[in-house]
Amino acid sequence: MRIRVDPEKCQGHARCYGLAPELFDIDDYGLSSVAGDGTVPPELEERARLAIANCPEYAIGETG
Amino acid sequence: MTATPAVEAWESDFDVMDPGYLSDPFSIWDELRGSCPIAHSNRRGSNWLPTRYEDVTVIAHDIEHFSSVEVAVIPFKGEEPEEPVLAYGLPPISADPPLHTWTRRLLLPWFSHRKVASYEPMTRELCRRLIDGFGSEHGVDAAADYAQQIPVRVIARVLGVPADLADTFTGWVRDVLEFADDAERRQRGMGSLIDYLLPELERRRSEPGDDLLSELLASEVDGRPIEDSVVVGAAALVLIAGVDTTWSAIGSSLWHLATHPSDRARLVSDTEVWPLAVEELLRAYSPVTMARLVTEDVEFQGCPMRAGDRVLMNFPAANRDPEVFPEADRVVLDRAHNRHVAFGSGIHRCAGSNLARMELRVALEEWLAAIPDFRLADEAEVTWAGGQVRGPRCLPVVFS
Numbered sequence: 001m002r003i004r005v006d007p008e009k010c011q012g013h014a015r016c017y018g019l020a021p022e023l024f025d026i027d028d029y030g031l032s033s034v035a036g037d038g039t040v041p042p043e044l045e046e047r048a049r050l051a052i053a054n055c056p057e058y059a060i061g062e063t064g
Numbered sequence: 065m066t067a068t069p070a071v072e073a074w075e076s077d078f079d080v081m082d083p084g085y086l087s088d089p090f091s092i093w094d095e096l097r098g099s100c101p102i103a104h105s106n107r108r109g110s111n112w113l114p115t116r117y118e119d120v121t122v123i124a125h126d127i128e129h130f131s132s133v134e135v136a137v138i139p140f141k142g143e144e145p146e147e148p149v150l151a152y153g154l155p156p157i158s159a160d161p162p163l164h165t166w167t168r169r170l171l172l173p174w175f176s177h178r179k180v181a182s183y184e185p186m187t188r189e190l191c192r193r194l195i196d197g198f199g200s201e202h203g204v205d206a207a208a209d210y211a212q213q214i215p216v217r218v219i220a221r222v223l224g225v226p227a228d229l230a231d232t233f234t235g236w237v238r239d240v241l242e243f244a245d246d247a248e249r250r251q252r253g254m255g256s257l258i259d260y261l262l263p264e265l266e267r268r269r270s271e272p273g274d275d276l277l278s279e280l281l282a283s284e285v286d287g288r289p290i291e292d293s294v295v296v297g298a299a300a301l302v303l304i305a306g307v308d309t310t311w312s313a314i315g316s317s318l319w320h321l322a323t324h325p326s327d328r329a330r331l332v333s334d335t336e337v338w339p340l341a342v343e344e345l346l347r348a349y350s351p352v353t354m355a356r357l358v359t360e361d362v363e364f365q366g367c368p369m370r371a372g373d374r375v376l377m378n379f380p381a382a383n384r385d386p387e388v389f390p391e392a393d394r395v396v397l398d399r400a401h402n403r404h405v406a407f408g409s410g411i412h413r414c415a416g417s418n419l420a421r422m423e424l425r426v427a428l429e430e431w432l433a434a435i436p437d438f439r440l441a442d443e444a445e446v447t448w449a450g451g452q453v454r455g456p457r458c459l460p461v462v463f464s
Contacts, residue, residue, distance in 0.1 A: 011413040014177070018339055018421075028173040030418070054343070056121075056403045057410075 001040040002064045003048055005032050009059035016051035016060055023048055038063065068107065075100035079107050080137060080353070080376065081245060086450040090393055093381040102367050109139050110373040111355075113381075117389075117405070119365055120382035123356060123375055124409040129364075130356035130375055131160050132412060137355050137376055137452040142247030149258050151293045154301035157354075157412065164411065166285050167298055171415050174222060174276050174302075180418045187218055187423055191430035203441050206322070206431075207315040207459035214427050215310035218419070219303055224275020225264060233257075237307045242449045242457075257303065261296045276302065302416070309351050310420045312455020313406075314427045316349035320395060321432075322440045322461050327397055331428070332436045341397040342425050347404035348395045350380040351453045354408065379405045380454065438463035 003023070005016070012030025016023070023044060024032050040048045052060045071079050074092055079085065085092055093115045096103050103113040114120050123130050135158050152159060156168035173179065194213050198204050216234050220227045239253025264277060272278040280295045321328045331341060358373040369375070383404045386392040407414035414420065440446065441460035449457045 011410060012172070012417075013407060013413055014418055015343070017177070018343075026177055028176045028178070029169060030172055030176065030413075030415075050400060053401045054403055056405050058403075 138244035211314035312351035350406035
């Protein structure tokens with residue numbers, strides 16, 4: 001599983017970081033991006049799906 | 065304050081300050097969603113009140129038709145001075161781009177995860193001190209003696225102003241937000257706040273510290289210092305937006321836990337549920353409604369909105385929309401799908417949301433660690449404030 005954050009949509013709610021801090025980086029302005037290249041280790045896939053399902057801006061997507 | 069006539073038709077004559085609405089807006093929103101999801105009222109000017117998640121979030125993202133230059137839910141009825149001290153209001157909340165964009169960037173780093181983590185120890189210590197202060201009492205007002213005491217002191221630290229003025233700051237903020245129907249009181253609250261901040265600004269010009277006010281003064285945008293009116297407006301915003309809101313969320317959550325023993329027990333025993341539970345409490349008891357000003361005549365979902373009308377961004381009602389949240393009126397602590405908009409949606413997402421979330425979590429953690437079992441002393445004594453910010457103002461609880 002691989003995920004990405006759409007920087008145009010992210011408004012810095014930081015819900016993804018709250019649910020899966022291993023998978024996301026947040027800058028000082030609150031904007032989120034995926035950690036590394038966005039590859040999700042199998043044991044974190046459930047949390048990645050949780051992060052996707054809780055983003056109020058629909059900014060996180062699965063890319064493969 | 066003048067008493068307003070009772071509401072007979074919520075679809076066409078709603079009143080967000082109606083006593084019934086203050087204590088139980090939920091059943092009114094449920095009814096409106098079924099009959100007239102965007103209600104209208106001519107009380108306090110021409111106002112629209114959307115109640116569906118989709119409508120609220122679409123409007124929040126349409127900044128072209130729905131401006132933030134007037135975000136007060138209760139429009140100001142008094143006389144505006146010809147040359148207001150705050151020429152730009154309270155940016156970035158009361159601004160559209162481009163002013164919104166650069167003022168927001170100035171504030172955001174103060175509420176980053178890193179910064180917020182640095183405020184957590186003092187928040188925890190403060191909560192413990194407040195609880196220690198209950199002494200051997202078996203009952204307190206969880207709103208006035210606890211919830212209300214926390215955010216104002218954290219915000220004072222951020223701004224670099226003395227925490228012993230907490231009660232004074234709280235009074236001003238309540239004048240501006242809660243008693244907004246009383247033009248004189250509202251003006252006095254805002255005036256006092258500005259009159260306090262202006263000399264503080266001067267003091268920091270000569271003796272800068274490491275606080276938000278000093279840093280704003282020292283900041284440059286496009287190679288030029290920031291106008292004082294923007295600095296004071298942004299500082300006033302931090303105080304106004306950081307006090308009533310978070311205290312209301314803490315108070316509402318304590319009200320919920322006082323009245324729902326099984327949720328209380330689960331939070332005490334199940335630490336893993338906390339990250340979801342805090343968001344669920346924010347969803348179910350979202351405190352904040354903001355207004356938008358319609359910029360040009362537009363038909364939205366069949367509603368003929370006119371330029372100058374206001375839309376009350378009912379984020380609390382959006383978060384109770386059963387189309388988006390199954391069993392929306394029930395608190396499900398481990399709700400896994402929860403795209404709540406308690407902190408708004410779009411470019412005006414609450415800049416202090418990380419701070420608010422930390423304060424809510426720490427306040428509840430410390431309360432439950434010390435007082436795992438408590439209930440309302442007398443339901444009839446609970447009072448609620450509302451309009452711009454909803455939360456309990458009197459919340460007597462008892463514990464053993």
